[in-house]
Amino acid sequence: MWGAIAELPEWLLLGLGLAGASTLLVALAFVAGQRAFPRLEDDPAGSPEREGAERRLAEIRHYLEAIDERYVEKTTVAGQRVEFYLPERDVAVTFDARVFFRLEATDTDPVLVEHELPGGHLGSRLPFETPEIATDEDADAGVATAFAALGLPASADVEEVRRAYRRRVKEVHPDQGGDEDEFRRIREAYDTAREHAD
Structure with a gap:
């Protein structure tokens, strides 16, 4: 076997060696990238990213309940996984732009929500009239407290x-x-103040 390899042209052996080394470097880069920038699903339960995402989901839940809109959470609609589905209105709420564009080709009305959008602002994105919900004075006090904690x-x-x-x-x-x-x-004051900053 080694004899057959030795008979191969030098340029071919060099090319195979470089290809193998390049493949190994790319694989190492991907492993390093996954460790340095884990996806949200891979984050530990107590990470700030996970806490922020869970808080955003809770805000959207709270908003949908406040406007008395029935919803199903983390379900599949037209073959796409969405965060919220409003079955009575056939509206899907997603954080994923790819899912949004795939759902646009269906009868379901997709709504794309950035992770940073406060849950109470969802109404402006929904494709139907939403009732005004009273602003919570405690929320206003929480915003003022957040700015004060940062000295602003x-x-x-x-x-x-x-x-x-x-x-x-x-x-x-x-x-x-x-x-x-x-x-x-x-950290919590920063998240709140950042959302409400001018």
Whole structure:
């Protein structure tokens, strides 16, 4: 067998060697990429990304219940997996743009929602009239508290919120001798303030 390999032209052996090395490098790059940037489904249950996604789903649930709209969560519609389906109106709510475009070719009305969209803003995306829901004074107080935790006025813009968060998180991070509860409170304040920043 080695004799047959030795009879192959040098350029062919070099090409095969380079192809094998390139394939190995690409495979290693994919493994490193998956570890550095895990998908949301692969994140541990307590990760900030998972908590944000769960909070967003809870906000959408709360909104749909507030407008008294019946829904089914995490179901398949026309062969596509969606986060919410409103069966009485044949409306599918998804976070995935590919699913949205596939559903556009069906009779179902798809609604694409970014992960950052507050659940209470879903009504503007729905293809039917939605009732106005009363604003919750507690939510307004929570927004004011979030800005105050970052040391900002409620009129701060997104960039000011980001800078204040970076400053505050350095002060309270557990790795810098800060308190874990305070660190969590600042992270939550940042999420809320970022959503409501001008």
